[in-house]
Amino acid sequence: MKRVEVSRATVGRIPAYLKHLKNLDPAIVNISATALAKELGLGEVQVRKDLNAVSGAGRPKTGYLVTDLITALESFLCTDQSGNAVIVGAGKLGCALLDYTGFAEYGLSISAAFDKAAESISTAGLAKPVYPMSMLGEYCREKDIYIGIIAVPAAAAQAVCDSLVQSGVRAIWCFAPCRLSVPENIPVQYENMALSLAFLRTKINEI
Amino acid sequence: MKRVEVSRATVGRIPAYLKHLKNLDPAIVNISATALAKELGLGEVQVRKDLNAVSGAGRPKTGYLVTDLITALESFLCTDQSGNAVIVGAGKLGCALLDYTGFAEYGLSISAAFDKAAESISTAGLAKPVYPMSMLGEYCREKDIYIGIIAVPAAAAQAVCDSLVQSGVRAIWCFAPCRLSVPENIPVQYENMALSLAFLRTKINEI
Numbered sequence: 015m016k017r018v019e020v021s022r023a024t025v026g027r028i029p030a031y032l033k034h035l036k037n038l039d040p041a042i043v044n045i046s047a048t049a050l051a052k053e054l055g056l057g058e059v060q061v062r063k064d065l066n067a068v069s070g071a072g073r074p075k076t077g078y079l080v081t082d083l084i085t086a087l088e089s090f091l092c093t094d095q096s097g098n099a100v101i102v103g104a105g106k107l108g109c110a111l112l113d114y115t116g117f118a119e120y121g122l123s124i125s126a127a128f129d130k131a132a133e134s135i136s137t138a139g140l141a142k143p144v145y146p147m148s149m150l151g152e153y154c155r156e157k158d159i160y161i162g163i164i165a166v167p168a169a170a171a172q173a174v175c176d177s178l179v180q181s182g183v184r185a186i187w188c189f190a191p192c193r194l195s196v197p198e199n200i201p202v203q204y205e206n207m208a209l210s211l212a213f214l215r216t217k218i219n220e221i
Numbered sequence: 222m223k224r225v226e227v228s229r230a231t232v233g234r235i236p237a238y239l240k241h242l243k244n245l246d247p248a249i250v251n252i253s254a255t256a257l258a259k260e261l262g263l264g265e266v267q268v269r270k271d272l273n274a275v276s277g278a279g280r281p282k283t284g285y286l287v288t289d290l291i292t293a294l295e296s297f298l299c300t301d302q303s304g305n306a307v308i309v310g311a312g313k314l315g316c317a318l319l320d321y322t323g324f325a326e327y328g329l330s331i332s333a334a335f336d337k338a339a340e341s342i343s344t345a346g347l348a349k350p351v352y353p354m355s356m357l358g359e360y361c362r363e364k365d366i367y368i369g370i371i372a373v374p375a376a377a378a379q380a381v382c383d384s385l386v387q388s389g390v391r392a393i394w395c396f397a398p399c400r401l402s403v404p405e406n407i408p409v410q411y412e413n414m415a416l417s418l419a420f421l422r423t424k425i426n427e428i
Contacts, residue, residue: 110313120419201424212327217408
């Protein structure tokens with residue numbers, strides 16, 4: 015499926031649209047962008063743009079069929095898919111991500127972690143398994159994993175990235191402070207925690 | 222000090238500028254934005270804009286005094302300060318942040334975590350202390366903590382935020398999936414992990 019390019023802010027509002035639509039009185043068959051904007055306290059232009067990107071334009075006067083809109087939003091978030099990401103690196107950050115429950119709202123699930131020292135990691139408090147690196151390729155291919163999350167030190171990140179790409183993942187989410195070399199068709203998103211905190215500090219006027 | 226508003230991307234490049242300037246031959250007294258851009262493989266316009274935001278314009282022909290530029294960049298990142306942030310919530314995420322060493326590059330340091338169940342948290346593997354919530358106010362005032370990091374569930378986040386504001390922090394970094402109500406002069410930065418991952422997924426063309 016070819017996707018329309020949407021902004022991060024749009025993606026962020028979709029769970030709110032879905033929640034609201036699902037809680038509507040079942041007697042309500044149609045909803046307009048105007049009504050949805052008003053009910054959620056958002057700008058009408060913004061809502062119209064968001065829905066247009068994800069579900070196409072509504073019909074004049076009636077707007078969207080509520081059931082169709084729910085289907086389109088869910089399909090955008092792929093809430094019907096599961097087991098779609100794995101983490102490499104089961105240190106504190108990797109385990110924190112593995113255990114984080116907030117992904118479900120976006121139809122995302124991290125199904126397992128992999129670590130070169132898997133056997134020495136205590137999985138007592140974890141709801142998901144931690145496997146040795148040797149199992150990465152087979153697991154990803156078998157479960158059709160399409161996002162690989164890198165939570166290893168920078169020095170190990172490129173080798174891990176290569177393994178993930180060889181295992182068939184189609185996108186990389188990288189927490190290691192480094193730049194990765196990947197095939198052109200694989201998007202990479204870098205998460206720099208320190209940068210977020212540094213940026214916040216620049217917003218403080220008087221230190 | 223009143224700060225110029227800078228972009229997140231500018232903040233992200235500052236550690237690279239600093240590293241490069243500090244490794245220069247001590248015989249080099251002046252450096253121009255043009256030279257710095259060339260040496261780092263960055264665009265000249267970008268480097269000029271970055272340095273201008275942080276250190277003012279360079280002098281015609283000579284550019285910047287290297288020592289002055291280092292001082293300005295360090296002062297911008299406040300690398301001379303320490304013990305400047307605390308985390309509330311010592312779960313997996315809180316401990317991962319507490320243990321993360323990447324903050325130092327931006328002159329940031331998280332000095333302690335606070336948790337309502339501090340006494341039951343194993344601090345064996347942690348380099349920083351975890352204190353009970355009752356100590357938060359006194360600790361923050363005594364150590365002049367100016368950033369509070371919220372790593373508790375959404376339901377507890379507003380109460381924690383209020384405690385942090387009362388304890389004198391001047392900015393909030395929030396990992397709880399919620400919106401906080403804060404005084405106008407306190408900037409808040411929300412970190413939504415799930416949103417980052419969902420956004421990455423929208424960049425995959427074919428799922």
